[in-house]
Amino acid sequence: MVASRFISKLQRYEGWFGIASGLLIMVGLYLGLVTSSPDYYQGEVVRIMYIHVPAAQSAMLAYTVLFGGSLWYLWKRDPVVDNMCHAAAGIGIFFTSIALVTGSIWAKPTWNTWWTWDPRLISFAIMLLILVGYVMLRTFLEDKEKEATYAAILAIVGFIDLPIIHFSVEWWRTLHQPLSISTRGVSIASDMLIPLLLMSIGFYLLFTYMLMVRTQMLYLQHLLEAKRGRMLSKVHL
């Protein structure tokens, strides 16, 4: 069976991803939090960037995996891919929340507010809502195949909508008031860039590791449910 071979591959290689991500994140954290210099304008607050940016990138990666997997599922109807989508959505919620919370903590000393109606903030908040809606929809549907199909449809529609939401909010804000602070166009010093890169790669690997573990878990759960159903039907017969 293809699915079981895929799962055993995941089982064999997941450890490497876990170890690599752990090492990279530890080195990145050390470089970022201890040895790198504080920012000229923002001071020590800038160090939250080493968590915030990689978390946001991993959240977007999670949604991209979810979108690709959903398209793949609608095309091939492969249940393992559906398990992977389900896993990616849950992990996406985790990373999106981290990005939102750390961004909010960073915004308080820098912009002097916990929350502002910035396009990127709103897009991320809406992405969180879509992912939560996705997981909720899945818990409410009982039939497995229906659950997978409906969830894939929701993920695809949501993914197509995200850039439209982003641009419409950006447009709306710029028409009302110009952004007071722009973080773009600031070149970054190399002693800040290296830990940021390490953390980004580390978070990507962490995402991959979590995805591998969670996909296996969901797959085994479904297998168990299927077997239990078969046994019960035998008892009743």
Add this chain to the structure above:
Amino acid sequence: MHFFNVIRWIAWKDLLSELRNRENISSMFFFALIVILIFSFSFSLDPKTSKELMPGIIWIAFGFTGIIGLGKSFLAEVHNDCMEYFQIVPAPKGAIYLGKFAGNALFMLIVEVILFPLFILFFNLDVLEKIPMILLIFTAATIGLSALGTLFSALTVQIRAREVMFPILLLPLAVPIFIGAVESTRGVFSGDPLPLYSDWIKLLIVFDLIFMVVSFWVFEFLLDY
């Protein structure tokens, strides 16, 4: 069956049943009235602030009443076991979607046209020469809302927590419609020249096209299960 005939008949039967039983239309009307009243209490509207808040209030009222109607769009089909017939009927599945969508959009537009005099009355609006523009905005926003709403109504109709899940799925994705509709309505009523807010109408139209096409395509997969 011919593609357009399917669309026409499904839309027609939906409209007819909505207009005949009058249950939805009257509940939506009174719900919108209550929304307006609640707004006027909670913001203690004087003429100046009411001018500023009016576009938002219009679209919150229309959006929420629309949710009441759209959420029930497939309910009658489930109660009468028609979902199975949709699955086996020898008609293109996309046409079934477009039929349901057209019925919903027309019904929502009828409700909006009935409700709009209330806003003219409460907010003291001048509308006469602006009617074509207002109709265009209402139509564009309603098409977008019903394109997504029809799809999500079909997604959520067979689950336990239907009433909760439908708005939870629909509202975040409908953000561009609300922004576009509110901004263009504000533009019309504050008497701005068209180029100042025409971009918002274009946004609405692009949104409509994208989500009609996407929903048309995914609906086939939805009806398969």
